[in-house]
Amino acid sequence: MELSRCSLNSMTVPRLDFEQLVEVAARAGIPAIAPWREVTRAYGIRRARDLVERAGLAVTSLCRAGMFTSETAAGRQEAVDDCRLAIDEAHELGAPVLPLVCGPVVDKNPRGSRAMIRDGIERIIEHAAQASVVLGIEPLHPMLAGDRSIITSLAEANGICGSIDHPNLGVVIDAYNVWFDPDLDDEMMRSPCVGLQLADWVVPIRNHTAARGMPGDGCIDLSGFVHRAKENGYLGPIEVEVISERWAAEDPERVVQLVVERFTAL
Amino acid sequence: MELSRCSLNSMTVPRLDFEQLVEVAARAGIPAIAPWREVTRAYGIRRARDLVERAGLAVTSLCRAGMFTSETAAGRQEAVDDCRLAIDEAHELGAPVLPLVCGPVVDKNPRGSRAMIRDGIERIIEHAAQASVVLGIEPLHPMLAGDRSIITSLAEANGICGSIDHPNLGVVIDAYNVWFDPDLDDEMMRSPCVGLQLADWVVPIRNHTAARGMPGDGCIDLSGFVHRAKENGYLGPIEVEVISERWAAEDPERVVQLVVERFTAL
Known part of the structure; x- marks a missing residue:
């Protein structure tokens, strides 16, 4: 895959601060970054935007918001408030997409938890539209259903998008989360990616x-995955997000070199 | 749930040999066991059957066979041969069910791997019928798709059963593997459990x-899970299979007491 479509997610090199992230990406010829909120806030969002522009890089997304599920109404309100803040941050940074990690099962009730998630998204979608930020529901791997997201399949994410039906709502597809899904091809085809x-x-x-x-x-x-997305009309950026204790411990420059090699080999 | 439906899977108390497994189950009032093949073979299958009968216990299943996927035809043949052996062992032990852990993805090809699995099951199903053993396809949690089974949903397991359509083929449903599935209720309803x-x-x-x-x-x-199965007509044994480094390190007697408490509280 052409390196022009690559974006370096900050969690692939989590020991770097925002400035270092921009430097290593630029030096490696990667044209874009996808920073997490923590690393962006630590540097200052306005400064971060200026730095990215000076370096000639793009920001593909600001990771992340969501966590809509909670046993209490106060907890759910807190999540909505934080999502609104994240939308403002994405707008200020110039990040077009805000991935949503939707929140784990609560009360041992997957169905009720999913209803909370739908409700939470409905409460922030207009704010996103006003900020020209697109929310991207990210189905997570089912092994994260107990502590990150009870939205665990592309079919579910597509379903929420279909029922809310808003131009500022789509899906972020991470191969790691969905690769085993027997319906992956069909769901990718109908996905507002x-x-x-x-x-x-x-x-x-x-x-x-x-x-x-x-x-x-x-x-x-992964080669089949990115080419299938292309056939389905997705021509946007492809983030490399290797959240890994192992790779976090390696020299970030070496990690980024490897990202470039592997990405271009796809 | 009534303790009369409980079966103690040997992996819940993996440090016990077959004789100790029978003893702790009987002492705790658990009427059945589900031993793994290793622990059964180490004791001797014929002796194991005699011991279980003398103790007045039932055997609910012999865990396990499968692993049909392989890059090579020789590897696939080896799996089929081992499955035939496992069927013979289940027959000799008097275990009515042989759960199938179907094998991980190979060649980065989930679809091709699933075809190998279907083919493998077709190659052993008549042998199972002759031995009066029922094969139970066990969909595993998707986090095991890379090293245990690319059959990761109840829908897939049901689908294989439907297409092979044989009275000696059904599905073993472990709550741990499928609890997050948004289609769980519907798939349980149509499952040949x-x-x-x-x-x-x-x-x-x-x-x-x-x-x-x-x-x-x-x-x-879990309470909802077992009651839903009952509503759908499943009145058979319910195995407690807590494969866990943590619980393996505890005193087996204490673990089994806890199993009894938790099971009867469902």
Whole structure:
């Protein structure tokens, strides 16, 4: 895949601050970054935008908001408030997409938890539209249903998009989360895709939130994944987001070199 | 749930040999066991059957066979041969059900891997019928798709059963593997269920093959799960299979007491 479509997610090199992230991406010829909110806020959002513009890079998304589920109304309100703040941050940074990690099951009730998520998205969608930010529901891997998101399939994410039906709502598809899905081809075809992310599946998993593999090291047909998305009309950026204790411990320059090699080999 | 429906899976107390497994189950008032093949073979299958009969216990299943996927024809043949052996072992032990862990993705090709699985089952189903053993396709949690089974949903397992359509083929449903599935209710309703298993979902996961929770400790509505199965007409045994590094390290007697408490509280 052409490097012009690559975006470096800050969680692939989590020890870097915002300035270093911009530097390594620019030096490696990667034309865009996808920073997480923490690293962006630590640097200052306005400064971050200026720095990115001076470096000639694009920002593809600001990761992330959501977590709509809570046992209490106060908890759900807090999530909505934080999402509104995240939308403002994305707007200020110039990030077109805000991925939504929707929140885990609560009250042992997947159905009720999903209703909370739908309700939460409905409460922030107009704010997103006013800020010209697109919300991207990201179905997560089912191993994250207990602590990150009970939206665990592309079919569910597509379904929420279909029922809310708003131009500022789409889906962010991370190969790591959906690769095993027997309905993946069909669901990708009908998906209002606003972002694509890559990481490979490797085992064993010693930390279920940070055990991702570098593209090419695992069992996912990532080449097929990105080409299928292209056939379906998705021509936007492709973020490499390797959340991994192993890769976090390596030299970030080396990690980014590997990202470039593996991405262009797809 | 009545303890008369409980079966103790040997992996809940993996440090016990077959004789000890029978003893702790009988002492705790659990009327059945579900031993793994290793622990059964180590004791001797014929002796194991005699011991179980003398103790007045039932065997609900012999865990497990499958692993049909392989890059090579020789590897696939080896799996089929092992499955035939496992069917013979189940017959000799008097275990009515042989759960199938179907094998991971190979060649980065989920579709091709699933075809290998279907083919493998077709190659052993008549042998199972002759031995009066029912094969139970067990959909595994998607976090096991890379090293255990690319059959990761109840819909897929039901689909294979529907297409092969044989009285000696059914599905073993473990709550741990399918609890997050938005289609769970519908798929349970149409499932040819021949076995039910319980473990709870707890985080963090430090070993993706052995991080299960004791029923009641996690976020799965296990009570709803077993009652739904009953409503759908499943009145057979319910195995407690808590594959867990944590519980494996505890005193087995204490673990089994907890199993009894939690099971009867469902």
